[in-house]
Amino acid sequence: MNLHSFICGAGCRRLALVLVFTSLVYRAVSEDAQYEACAPRSCGYGPNIRYPFWISGEPESYCGHPDFEITCGGMLPVLNFSDSEFFYIKEIFYANHSILLVDAFVYHDTDTCGAPRHNISFERTPFNLSPTNDDFFFYYNCTSQPPDFTYPVDCASNSTHHSFAVFHEDVSQEIYLNSVISTCDSAVSVHVDVNNSTSLATMNYSAIMEMGFLLNWTAINCGNCEESEGRCGFKNSAFVCFCQDGPHSKSCNDGKWMREFFLFLLVD
Numbered sequence: 001m002n003l004h005s006f007i008c009g010a011g012c013r014r015l016a017l018v019l020v021f022t023s024l025v026y027r028a029v030s031e032d033a034q035y036e037a038c039a040p041r042s043c044g045y046g047p048n049i050r051y052p053f054w055i056s057g058e059p060e061s062y063c064g065h066p067d068f069e070i071t072c073g074g075m076l077p078v079l080n081f082s083d084s085e086f087f088y089i090k091e092i093f094y095a096n097h098s099i100l101l102v103d104a105f106v107y108h109d110t111d112t113c114g115a116p117r118h119n120i121s122f123e124r125t126p127f128n129l130s131p132t133n134d135d136f137f138f139y140y141n142c143t144s145q146p147p148d149f150t151y152p153v154d155c156a157s158n159s160t161h162h163s164f165a166v167f168h169e170d171v172s173q174e175i176y177l178n179s180v181i182s183t184c185d186s187a188v189s190v191h192v193d194v195n196n197s198t199s200l201a202t203m204n205y206s207a208i209m210e211m212g213f214l215l216n217w218t219a220i221n222c223g224n225c226e227e228s229e230g231r232c233g234f235k236n237s238a239f240v241c242f243c244q245d246g247p248h249s250k251s252c253n254d255g256k257w258m259r260e261f262f263l264f265l266l267v268d
């Protein structure tokens with residue numbers, strides 16, 4: 001006597017079909033509230049925001065990781081690592097865990113015409129600078145005249161003191177440029193993810209910084225959960241995979257084999 005005929009008498013096949021059917025219907029109508037709440041959203045303009053990112057001030061903070069809070073500023077997504085450094089998010093590449101940012105002062109700091117006065121460090125953030133960025137240097141109050149291929153910063157220059165920006169590769173190649181740099185007061189370096197299909201020579205320093213720079217991040221991988229059509233989140237300091245049938249610990253397939261095993265026994 002096999003297991004099947006032991007637990008399943010005549011008419012079992014019909015019962016099994018009914019069970020399978022009701023389980024399918026149940027799955028199609030039941031939508032977990034947290035799963036629903038963690039649908040990708042946006043600030044109005046800009047990229048989709050989903051795990052590990054979440055929008056500050058909304059009750060659904062569990063849809064992201066605590067370190068990846070985004071604020072909506074004028075319908076644009078903004079990231080900040082301190083009270084004074086704010087970055088617009090141009091693009092989020094979820095596939096390779098990287099994010100394209102533009103420093104907000106490029107648009108807003110009219111006193112300095114959007115020319116940076118401080119180096120920025122990403123050391124105490126969950127992000128790393130991508131090696132694909134180019135270094136873009138600003139030199140201020142130089143007493144020699146910079147060469148033509150540099151980008152003048154007119155608002156910080158007068159007839160005797162010159163300020164300009166230049167890509168790092170150019171610095172290492174030009175002897176004359178190096179002698180100019182030795183006459184400058186201060187230097188600041190920023191990072192630019194150069195779009196090769198643009199003509200850098202016709203741009204000014206602010207257009208160059210508006211291309212943005214790339215950071216990458218490491219967060220608990222959401223791949224298994226997303227492949228099982230779940231949405232990742234973080235609750236009580238633990239990773240959660242929100243699924244249509246409720247929260248799971250890693251992926252929506254967790255525990256599924258149990259249900260399917262019993263259905264298999266019945267149908268077989």
Ligand SMILES: *[C@@H]1O[C@H](CO)[C@@H](O)[C@H](O)[C@H]1NC(C)=O
Binds near residue numbers: 080081082083
């Ligand atoms: C981002 O800026 C806001 C407002 O100034 C501040 O309350 C928050 O602490 C900042 N976030 C970080 C990580 O410093």
Ligand SMILES: *[C@@H]1O[C@H](CO)[C@@H](O)[C@H](O)[C@H]1NC(C)=O
Binds near residue numbers: 093096098216
């Ligand atoms: C991630 O992918 C995007 C789109 O393909 C690409 O532009 C970006 O450079 C990549 N990021 C890194 C860090 O390579």
Ligand SMILES: *[C@@H]1O[C@H](CO)[C@@H](O)[C@H](O)[C@H]1NC(C)=O
Binds near residue numbers: 097129130216218
């Ligand atoms: C991010 O970039 C750094 C180099 O700056 C690299 O060492 C690291 O592996 C990258 N991390 C990810 C998750 O791609």
Ligand SMILES: *[C@@H]1O[C@H](CO)[C@@H](O)[C@H](O)[C@H]1NC(C)=O
Binds near residue numbers: 117
């Ligand atoms: C240029 O020099 C002046 C006078 O020494 C100083 O006030 C100003 O802060 C300097 N500019 C920069 C960007 O260092």
Ligand SMILES: *[C@@H]1O[C@H](CO)[C@@H](O)[C@H](O)[C@H]1NC(C)=O
Binds near residue numbers: 141157159160161
């Ligand atoms: C040019 O700027 C420098 C530094 O800001 C200042 O010391 C100098 O007096 C200025 N020169 C003229 C001619 O305005």
Ligand SMILES: *[C@@H]1O[C@H](CO)[C@@H](O)[C@H](O)[C@H]1NC(C)=O
Binds near residue numbers: 118186
């Ligand atoms: C900024 O960093 C560059 C090197 O990356 C350094 O030469 C420069 O002195 C730094 N500037 C300030 C103001 O710390």
Ligand SMILES: *[C@@H]1O[C@H](CO)[C@@H](O)[C@H](O)[C@H]1NC(C)=O
Binds near residue numbers: 196
């Ligand atoms: C690069 O610049 C070209 C021309 O301005 C633009 O069409 C394209 O979208 C840019 N690519 C990226 C990745 O920003």
Ligand SMILES: *[C@@H]1O[C@H](CO)[C@@H](O)[C@H](O)[C@H]1NC(C)=O
Binds near residue numbers: 194
């Ligand atoms: C863009 O140009 C830089 C050097 O100017 C090069 O290192 C990089 O590989 C190029 N990127 C692409 C996508 O062609």
Ligand SMILES: *[C@@H]1O[C@H](CO)[C@@H](O)[C@H](O)[C@H]1NC(C)=O
Binds near residue numbers: 113204205206207
């Ligand atoms: C840079 O060029 C753009 C136009 O291409 C212009 O709107 C902007 O004011 C310029 N910025 C500076 C600092 O000159």
